[in-house]
Amino acid sequence: MLSIQNLEAKIDNKNILNGLNLNINPGEVHAIMGPNGSGKSTLANVLSGKNGYETKGQIKFNGENLGELTTEERAQKGIFLAFQYPLEIPGVNTNIFLRTSLNAVRKAKGEKEIDTLSFLKLIKEKASELGIDEKFLSRQLNVGFSGGEKKKNEILQMKLLQPKLSILDETDSGLDIDALRIVADGVNSYKNKDNAFLIITHYQRLLDYIRPDFIHVLSNGKIAKTGGSELGIELEKTGYANIG
Amino acid sequence: MKTEDLKNTQEYKYGFTTEVENIRAPKGLNEETIKFISKIKKEPKWMLDWRLKAYNRLKALKEPNWQKPKYPKINYQDLYYYSAPKSASEKPKSLDEIDPKILETYKKLGIPLVEQQRLNGIAVDAVFDSVSVATTFKDELTKKGIIFCSISEAIQKHPELVKKYLGSVIPLSDHYFATLNSAVFTDGSFVYIPPNTRCPMELSTYFRINASETGQFERTLIIADKGSYVSYLEGCTAPMRDENQLHAANVELVALDDAEIKYSTVQNWYPGDKNGVGGIYNFVTKRGACRGKNSKISWTQVETGSAITWKYPSCILQGDNSVGEFYSIAITNNFQKADTGTKMIHLGKNTKSKIISKGISAGNADNMYRGLVDIKNKASNSRNYTQCDSLLMGNKCGAHTVPYIKNNNATSTIEHEATTTKINEDQLYYCNQRGLDQEEAVSLIVNGFCKEVLQQLPMEFAVEAQKLVSISLEGSVG
Numbered sequence: 001m002l003s004i005q006n007l008e009a010k011i012d013n014k015n016i017l018n019g020l021n022l023n024i025n026p027g028e029v030h031a032i033m034g035p036n037g038s039g040k041s042t043l044a045n046v047l048s049g050k051n052g053y054e055t056k057g058q059i060k061f062n063g064e065n066l067g068e069l070t071t072e073e074r075a076q077k078g079i080f081l082a083f084q085y086p087l088e089i090p091g092v093n094t095n096i097f098l099r100t101s102l103n104a105v106r107k108a109k110g111e112k113e114i115d116t117l118s119f120l121k122l123i124k125e126k127a128s129e130l131g132i133d134e135k136f137l138s139r140q141l142n143v144g145f146s147g148g149e150k151k152k153n154e155i156l157q158m159k160l161l162q163p164k165l166s167i168l169d170e171t172d173s174g175l176d177i178d179a180l181r182i183v184a185d186g187v188n189s190y191k192n193k194d195n196a197f198l199i200i201t202h203y204q205r206l207l208d209y210i211r212p213d214f215i216h217v218l219s220n221g222k223i224a225k226t227g228g229s230e231l232g233i234e235l236e237k238t239g240y241a242n243i244g
Numbered sequence: 245m246k247t248e249d250l251k252n253t254q255e256y257k258y259g260f261t262t263e264v265e266n267i268r269a270p271k272g273l274n275e276e277t278i279k280f281i282s283k284i285k286k287e288p289k290w291m292l293d294w295r296l297k298a299y300n301r302l303k304a305l306k307e308p309n310w311q312k313p314k315y316p317k318i319n320y321q322d323l324y325y326y327s328a329p330k331s332a333s334e335k336p337k338s339l340d341e342i343d344p345k346i347l348e349t350y351k352k353l354g355i356p357l358v359e360q361q362r363l364n365g366i367a368v369d370a371v372f373d374s375v376s377v378a379t380t381f382k383d384e385l386t387k388k389g390i391i392f393c394s395i396s397e398a399i400q401k402h403p404e405l406v407k408k409y410l411g412s413v414i415p416l417s418d419h420y421f422a423t424l425n426s427a428v429f430t431d432g433s434f435v436y437i438p439p440n441t442r443c444p445m446e447l448s449t450y451f452r453i454n455a456s457e458t459g460q461f462e463r464t465l466i467i468a469d470k471g472s473y474v475s476y477l478e479g480c481t482a483p484m485r486d487e488n489q490l491h492a493a494n495v496e497l498v499a500l501d502d503a504e505i506k507y508s509t510v511q512n513w514y515p516g517d518k519n520g521v522g523g524i525y526n527f528v529t530k531r532g533a534c535r536g537k538n539s540k541i542s543w544t545q546v547e548t549g550s551a552i553t554w555k556y557p558s559c560i561l562q563g564d565n566s567v568g569e570f571y572s573i574a575i576t577n578n579f580q581k582a583d584t585g586t587k588m589i590h591l592g593k594n595t596k597s598k599i600i601s602k603g604i605s606a607g608n609a610d611n612m613y614r615g616l617v618d619i620k621n622k623a624s625n626s627r628n629y630t631q632c633d634s635l636l637m638g639n640k641c642g643a644h645t646v647p648y649i650k651n652n653n654a655t656s657t658i659e660h661e662a663t664t665t666k667i668n669e670d671q672l673y674y675c676n677q678r679g680l681d682q683e684e685a686v687s688l689i690v691n692g693f694c695k696e697v698l699q700q701l702p703m704e705f706a707v708e709a710q711k712l713v714s715i716s717l718e719g720s721v722g
């Protein structure tokens with residue numbers, strides 16, 4: 001589904017990614033761990049097409065060259081990023097944002113726009129699965145949401161848009177114990193043989209709930225080590241000192 | 245995201261010209277021109293005298309110069325003050341006598357005038373350069389005693405009302421442009437709602453500038469008698485030209501006891517091109533008097549067009565318990581400039597005013613909110629709430645807020661809040677990541693920003709206005 005070859009990324013003349021390779025197949029869950037500043041969010045941004053990076057190397061998504069696509073085209077083709085720091089957009093009603101977004105994705109797929117009533121039914125259902133109070137949906141997008149509420153709202157959007165590749169950037173940071181479980185359940189219930197996950201995290205506890213097929217350690221802009229789900233437990237004990 | 249520009253700005257959709265044969269007054273501002281206008285409109289002598297009085301006062305006045313947007317000197321002797329399609333100069337006419345080209349023009353503008361295609365529930369007065377060419381639904385309104393016609397017609401048919409109220413809100417020598425208008429005004433709408441009558445439909449005037457080198461001097465007068473209600477909307481467009489054209493309007497509203505006037509404007513005059521060439525100078529005096537107790541005047545404006553917009557729709561709250569409101573969206577893009585806001589003058593007791601202003605600036609544009617809240621010493625227990633929000637797109641545009649506040653009554657309160665925000669790249673990236681393209685993202689954010697004002701518009705126009713807001717900002721984020 002995703003194949004990254006020799007990816008380099010530079011911003012303001014600073015090298016952040018230095019020849020990164022990664023392959024993700026449908027049905028797989030990959031976790032990325034690594035020290036602060038090692039380039040994890042940068043990788044997520046480059047994959048979703050954020051402006052401002054100078055990149056080299058190749059990223060293919062379902063056979064298509066990602067470098068030629070805009071951020072919204074990538075999103076429409078099924079790349080979803082749950083942000084480490086979700087943005088607040090004052091004045092924009094959450095429901096309207098979600099519906100506009102869903103319709104943009106549907107339109108790109110050649111599907112019909114969803115009408116207001118069907119949308120409200122759908123979103124109510126998805127919100128209740130995540131224990132999100134309906135009242136949040138009529139508030140301004142992320143404005144005044146607590147850290148955890150913002151993260152849940154990201155997962156709600158993931159479940160709504162049904163992406164092929166979901167990149168979760170530290171979605172677990174800031175979640176309380178119950179919320180962590182709810183979010184993990186949300187991911188697990190969405191997971192199937194056709195979609196894939198790239199989960200950026202600092203903590204093994206999320207990986208206790210969502211068992212990854214692979215754990216990669218990012219260090220100095222490269223994948224320094226790859227292992228199975230046991231690698232997380234090992235890192236928890238030893239830290240990153242011996243890697244990279 | 246690709247860095248290439250957005251699909252470039254849509255051309256101004258209303259920029260076409262209609263080829264009609266015109267009757268014009270000779271160029272220049274002088275007594276002859278004024279007499280020409282008065283004569284062609286078959287005005288009574290008192291009207292001509294009133295105009296000439298204004299003209300004499302004008303000679304002693306100077307153009308104001310305190311506003312932020314400066315403009316090159318206007319040569320008033322090089323303008324036409326009256327231009328009308330020849331076919332429309334013999335008013336009043338029935339609809340089937342109107343030049344098909346003019347009907348076609350309004351149809352293209354989305355304002356069909358002929359019976360079968362009329363907008364439901366909206367009566368329209370169509371003003372083309374210096375004349376009103378048609379007013380729809382007149383008969384239905386007449387049955388209720390409502391008068392809705394051109395001001396020219398009102399001067400002939402309802403002189404007692406015109407004499408009583410014209411100039412009663414904007415005095416003859418108020419300031420340069422208002423006085424100029426009093427001398428040379430050509431057409432506009434007249435509305436009278438009789439006591440205890442709720443006007444059953446939206447009344448609206450559609451102003452179209454067509455001829456070149458011509459100033460448009462609109463005059464509108466709306467009177468809501470005791471216990472009545474009316475909602476009125478005006479729209480404006482003009483052809484694309486390299487020259488700057490002047491639209492200097494006077495609008496007067498009078499609300500008597502327990503009456504309410506809701507006045508909405510969707511202003512989409514030609515804004516000039518991307519480099520700031522051409523466009524309308526929209527220098528307008530709008531003032532409403534809440535003359536009776538418990539009366540209410542509410543101004544809503546969506547200002548997206550014009551090279552320069554310079555106006556302060558105001559309320560004089562004379563009656564006790566009267567209410568004034570001002571809801572404004574002013575959008576400036578490219579090289580457009582706006583200096584707009586309101587004046588709320590509290591004279592009566594328990595008077596309330598509310599000001600919600602949303603300024604949006606993009607490109608190289610400059611957007612100024614300027615407003616006065618003046619609570620006089622007899623206006624006890626009065627209140628004002630003002631909120632001014634500015635939204636900036638890019639680094640080359642400007643936003644300014646200049647509130648003037650005077651409170652001479654210790655029992656009264658004035659509250660003022662102001663914010664300035666910038667649409668930032670990260671918000672747009674977030675929207676893009678959710679599948680929205682640049683335009684959809686900007687439109688969503690901007691419409692969210694203006695929501696409080698858009699909600700004030702009559703339903704039929706809110707959707708249009710929302711689209712207009714998005715279109716006028718197209719291409720402003722690269």
Ligand SMILES: Nc1ncnc2c1ncn2[C@@H]1O[C@H](COP(=O)(O)OP(=O)(O)OP(=O)(O)O)[C@@H](O)[C@H]1O
Binds near residue numbers: 012014043
């Ligand atoms: N615009 C920029 N200009 C200069 N340096 C930048 C810029 N953006 C990011 N960086 C740097 O790139 C490095 C990688 O940042 P990134 O956000 O990808 O790290 P991360 O692995 O996600 O860290 P964390 O675990 O703290 O979230 C950091 O050192 C950061 O300071």
Ligand SMILES: [Mg+2]
Binds near residue numbers: 040041042084169
């Ligand atoms: Mg990060």
